Amino acid sequence: MSTITQKICLLGDFSVGKTSLVRRFIEDKFSDRYLSTVGVKVSRKLVEVKTEIETHQINLLIWDLEGNTKFKSIAPSYLKGASSSIIVGDLSRSDTLSNLTQHLRLFWEINPQGQVAVALNKADLIPPEKLAKLVENYQLDNFPRVIGVYTTSAKTGDRIEQMFEDIATVLIPARKP
Amino acid sequence: MNEGCQNLSDLSNHKKLNSANLEQIKDLIEILVDEETLPDTDSESPSKPNSNLSRSAQPDLNFLESDSINQKEMATEQESKSEEAAKLLALTAIEEVQGIETEKAIPEDLADTVNNLIPLIVGLLEFKLDNSREGIIETVRPVLDRLIAERTLEDSPKMAAAIARILPAAIEDEIRLNPLSIARAIAPEIALSIREQILLDADAIPKTLGPEMGKAIKAQIESERDAMVDALYPVIGSTISKYMVEVVQDINSKIERTLSPEGIKRKFRAKVQGISEAELIFQESVGYRVRAIFLIDKDSGLIIQEIQIPGERHLDSEMLAGMLTAICSFANDCIASGSELDLVDYGDWQILLEVAGYCYLAVIVAGEPPRAFITKTRQVLGKIVMEHDKAIQNFNGNLADVPLGIKTKLEQLTETNQNKPQSSSPILLWLLIFVLGLVFVPWGISSYRARIAHRIEQASAIQLDAAPELSVYRLDPTVKQGKLIVRGRVPDNYLRDRAETILQEIAEKNQLEIDNQIVAVNVPVSPNLVTGEIQRLTNLFNQQPQVSIQTSYQPKTLNINGLVLDKSTRQSIGQAFQQIPGIEQIVFNLSEQLSIAKQRIYFKSGSSELNFADNFAKINAVKQLLQQHPQVHLQLVASNDTIGSYLINYKLNYERCQSVKTALVARGIQAARLINNCNSIRSANNQDPSRADWLKRYVRFEPFIPSNFK
Numbered sequence: 061m062s063t064i065t066q067k068i069c070l071l072g073d074f075s076v077g078k079t080s081l082v083r084r085f086i087e088d089k090f091s092d093r094y095l096s097t098v099g100v101k102v103s104r105k106l107v108e109v110k111t112e113i114e115t116h117q118i119n120l121l122i123w124d125l126e127g128n129t130k131f132k133s134i135a136p137s138y139l140k141g142a143s144s145s146i147i148v149g150d151l152s153r154s155d156t157l158s159n160l161t162q163h164l165r166l167f168w169e170i171n172p173q174g175q176v177a178v179a180l181n182k183a184d185l186i187p188p189e190k191l192a193k194l195v196e197n198y199q200l201d202n203f204p205r206v207i208g209v210y211t212t213s214a215k216t217g218d219r220i221e222q223m224f225e226d227i228a229t230v231l232i233p234a235r236k237p
Numbered sequence: 238m239n240e241g242c243q244n245l246s247d248l249s250n251h252k253k254l255n256s257a258n259l260e261q262i263k264d265l266i267e268i269l270v271d272e273e274t275l276p277d278t279d280s281e282s283p284s285k286p287n288s289n290l291s292r293s294a295q296p297d298l299n300f301l302e303s304d305s306i307n308q309k310e311m312a313t314e315q316e317s318k319s320e321e322a323a324k325l326l327a328l329t330a331i332e333e334v335q336g337i338e339t340e341k342a343i344p345e346d347l348a349d350t351v352n353n354l355i356p357l358i359v360g361l362l363e364f365k366l367d368n369s370r371e372g373i374i375e376t377v378r379p380v381l382d383r384l385i386a387e388r389t390l391e392d393s394p395k396m397a398a399a400i401a402r403i404l405p406a407a408i409e410d411e412i413r414l415n416p417l418s419i420a421r422a423i424a425p426e427i428a429l430s431i432r433e434q435i436l437l438d439a440d441a442i443p444k445t446l447g448p449e450m451g452k453a454i455k456a457q458i459e460s461e462r463d464a465m466v467d468a469l470y471p472v473i474g475s476t477i478s479k480y481m482v483e484v485v486q487d488i489n490s491k492i493e494r495t496l497s498p499e500g501i502k503r504k505f506r507a508k509v510q511g512i513s514e515a516e517l518i519f520q521e522s523v524g525y526r527v528r529a530i531f532l533i534d535k536d537s538g539l540i541i542q543e544i545q546i547p548g549e550r551h552l553d554s555e556m557l558a559g560m561l562t563a564i565c566s567f568a569n570d571c572i573a574s575g576s577e578l579d580l581v582d583y584g585d586w587q588i589l590l591e592v593a594g595y596c597y598l599a600v601i602v603a604g605e606p607p608r609a610f611i612t613k614t615r616q617v618l619g620k621i622v623m624e625h626d627k628a629i630q631n632f633n634g635n636l637a638d639v640p641l642g643i644k645t646k647l648e649q650l651t652e653t654n655q656n657k658p659q660s661s662s663p664i665l666l667w668l669l670i671f672v673l674g675l676v677f678v679p680w681g682i683s684s685y686r687a688r689i690a691h692r693i694e695q696a697s698a699i700q701l702d703a704a705p706e707l708s709v710y711r712l713d714p715t716v717k718q719g720k721l722i723v724r725g726r727v728p729d730n731y732l733r734d735r736a737e738t739i740l741q742e743i744a745e746k747n748q749l750e751i752d753n754q755i756v757a758v759n760v761p762v763s764p765n766l767v768t769g770e771i772q773r774l775t776n777l778f779n780q781q782p783q784v785s786i787q788t789s790y791q792p793k794t795l796n797i798n799g800l801v802l803d804k805s806t807r808q809s810i811g812q813a814f815q816q817i818p819g820i821e822q823i824v825f826n827l828s829e830q831l832s833i834a835k836q837r838i839y840f841k842s843g844s845s846e847l848n849f850a851d852n853f854a855k856i857n858a859v860k861q862l863l864q865q866h867p868q869v870h871l872q873l874v875a876s877n878d879t880i881g882s883y884l885i886n887y888k889l890n891y892e893r894c895q896s897v898k899t900a901l902v903a904r905g906i907q908a909a910r911l912i913n914n915c916n917s918i919r920s921a922n923n924q925d926p927s928r929a930d931w932l933k934r935y936v937r938f939e940p941f942i943p944s945n946f947k
């Protein structure tokens with residue numbers, strides 16, 4: 061069994077639910093209160109991934125970054141050295157969704173080899189029949205190194221575990237010959 | 238010509254001459270005269286001494302130009318006087334030789350005559366040498382370049398070989414005579430030729446220049462100190478200023494140590510009033526302690542190597558390194574770009590930060606580390622970076638790839654960390670420390686204890702608060718004389734014991750005894766309080782998506798109705814309600830466990846078509862359950878096999894969920910109750926690899942109850 065540590069960043073506009081996603085993933089808790097993140101909050105979780113050959117332990121160091129607003133952009137230096145990121149949008153605010161590609165670019169500018177998962181969050185606020193349609197507009201599969209687009213909800217916990225697991229899976233280092 | 242000279246010296250050495258010798262001499266003089274510019278005494282006028290040479294040169298140098306001839310003639314006129322003398326000399330010599338021949342003299346006379354002749358011949362030779370060289374040079378100079386050009390065209394290797402021999406000497410000469418013009422001639426090509434040479438052999442130029450570099454820099458500093466300082470400052474400025482600050486501090490503390498008794502008295506008073514100098518000396522006498530050392534990747538904040546001292550509380554190094562890195566990059570971005578954070582100070586602890594290249598070193602120390610220690614950290618980091626820079630630069634989060642040498646080097650920093658101040662301090666200082674010690678050590682110890690006690694109290698309060706059943710009661714932990722005392726009131730003994738077990742752990746860790754002074758007031762439970770608590774818990778549980786319950790309470794009995802979608806939650810619900818005082822019996826009235834979660838609809842490889850024949854029973858069971866429990870909603874979740882690309886599986890998953898959904902909607906289920914959550918793919922790697930592929934392709938159901946249906 062191998063253990064590696066990897067840095068992973070959450071970025072997206074303010075109040076899209078980055079902190080809530082991390083909180084649900086790590087503590088399995090959710091709160092309706094909005095406490096804007098200042099700077100960075102670093103947390104950690106060990107994820108196990110089984111492959112055909114062996115079990116890998118991936119120690120995810122999760123950097124929950126301050127969301128960007130009209131007046132303040134994300135500090136690129138926080139993104140340095142991240143092997144992957146979760147780009148988060150809020151399904152109930154379309155402007156946060158159209159900003160997704162901008163965040164993707166910023167991340168790739170700094171980590172050209174980085175893997176990305178896209179989280180379309182607050183899926184619980186969208187009527188199920190509208191969800192599929194809405195999501196179809198934001199399929200970012202034409203970008204290489206996008207692991208997947210996930211309709212998450214920090215409130216119900218939907219798809220979050222899955223998303224982190226998938227990220228951990230792609231972070232397993234290639235086996236040395 | 239050389240041969241002629243040789244013969245002559247032979248002659249002068251051997252005085253005995255015979256007629257054969259005489260013949261030789263005669264020949265020699267004739268040759269000289271013939272080669273020389275002497276006129277034929279009969280036909281030529283002596284006023285044109287050089288015409289012979291000019292004529293003989295002309296056929297060869299037919300490109301001679303007329304004005305250069307004029308020039309040459311003018312030059313030769315100036316020398317005509319000395320030529321005249323030479324002519325005379327030559328004529329005399331010939332006459333003498335002819336005289337000898339005709340008189341057929343005896344050998345003795347002959348020798349005498351020859352001896353007389355020798356100076357004449359030598360003079361003649363010398364003249365010829367001087368004069369003809371000048372003449373030849375004069376004649377050839379104007380056409381030399383063309384000569385060389387033609388000759389080079391004809392046979393360039395030979396020409397090159399010929400010139401090569403004299404080239405170094407020629408250049409040397411020219412540099413001596415005319416250094417500026419040589420410099421001008423070579424200058425434009427120097428850069429180019431160095432570049433060429435670097436291309437050919439990258440190491441050669443550094444090897445050649447390297448040894449001279451030090452000298453060059455030194456010389457440059459001597460001649461233009463300010464310019465050099467300006468050039469180097471951005472690189473070493475901050476290091477130097479850091480160093481200077483430390484030196485100044487060092488000097489200050491040395492000055493403080495050599496004080497007059499009055500000064501110490503004053504200081505002492507200042508210290509009694511709580512001024513920081515006291516703390517400084519106090520801390521020095523206490524020493525310092527390394528708690529942990531981290532080598533951290535500068536960009537990502539990942540730990541490359543860590544050392545934590547056993548016996549100290551274990552730090553969550555990864556989070557710490559992450560936050561430290563975030564703080565550093567924040568400081569660098571927003572406060573002082575280009576410089577680095579080098580110290581974080583909190584309470585008794587300091588984090589020393591030393592940055593180098595791709596990594597930085599964070600050393601967590603208690604107390605005030607001496608300057609020597611800080612210098613040592615710098616040296617250790619320097620060594621690590623020198624030896625392992627490649628490994629550090631390529632660090633990818635895998636600790637197994639980190640070279641062992643890094644750890645052994647870092648361990649040097651933990652070795653002699655209990656430094657005491659040097660024993661050479663003056664006696665007065667010791668006296669001062671002693672007096673201060675009398676005052677501050679008890680104070681220090683008690684304040685240290687108070688701080689520890691406070692920390693334990695806080696930790697206890699947080700633990701008590703974190704237990705949901707205790708969080709509503711006010712419990713008050715205090716630490717006193719080796720005991721952890723807890724006071725307060727709770728409704729029953731269960732909660733009293735519960736509080737004790739929670740605190741037990743903290744007490745043991747800090748070697749304290751528990752004194753449980755909580756009073757269990759068996760309050761006759763007010764029905765209001767009980768129903769309030771029941772309502773609170775009911776709401777709490779209903780926030781979970783698997784739970785939808787209603788509760789009703791008659792004294793002593795609680796009825797729970799509704800739906801709980803999984804077993805473990807059902808158990809925890811029971812346990813939670815049991816703890817409310819006043820509830821003695823709980824009657825569950827829940828619908829049976831939903832078996833939906835176990836249903837899986839399998840698919841053919843590459844297909845999203847639902848096989849009704851195979852899945853009829855499953856679909857029907859799901860439908861019935863949904864009809865029975867109108868509040869239950871389903872999430873459809875798909876799993877895929879390992880065949881095909883991400884994109885293909887992604888689409889398949891989505892379509893498979895969609896066909897399950899369509900089938901259920903066709904059977905009268907509202908579409909809104911079915912959420913297609915297949916728009917991301919389940920990584921096949923997470924599935925049991927021993928399973929058959931067909932077992933990996935399925936859609937399953939995750940029941941939940943939305944909050945507005947409760």
Ligand SMILES: Nc1nc2c(ncn2[C@@H]2O[C@H](COP(=O)(O)OP(=O)(O)OP(=O)(O)O)[C@@H](O)[C@H]2O)c(=O)[nH]1
Pocket residue numbers: 073074075076077078079080081091092093094095096097098125126127128181182183184185212213214215216
């Ligand atoms: N309904 C619903 N609300 C959510 C969800 N996720 C987050 N929220 C709410 O959205 C608000 C913002 O959430 P945060 O997690 O603090 O957002 P953030 O992206 O970290 O915000 P910044 O730190 O300011 O960038 C909070 O009030 C959350 O309760 C979700 O999945 N569903």
Ligand SMILES: [Mg+2]
Pocket residue numbers: 078079080095096097124125126127
């Ligand atoms: Mg946040």
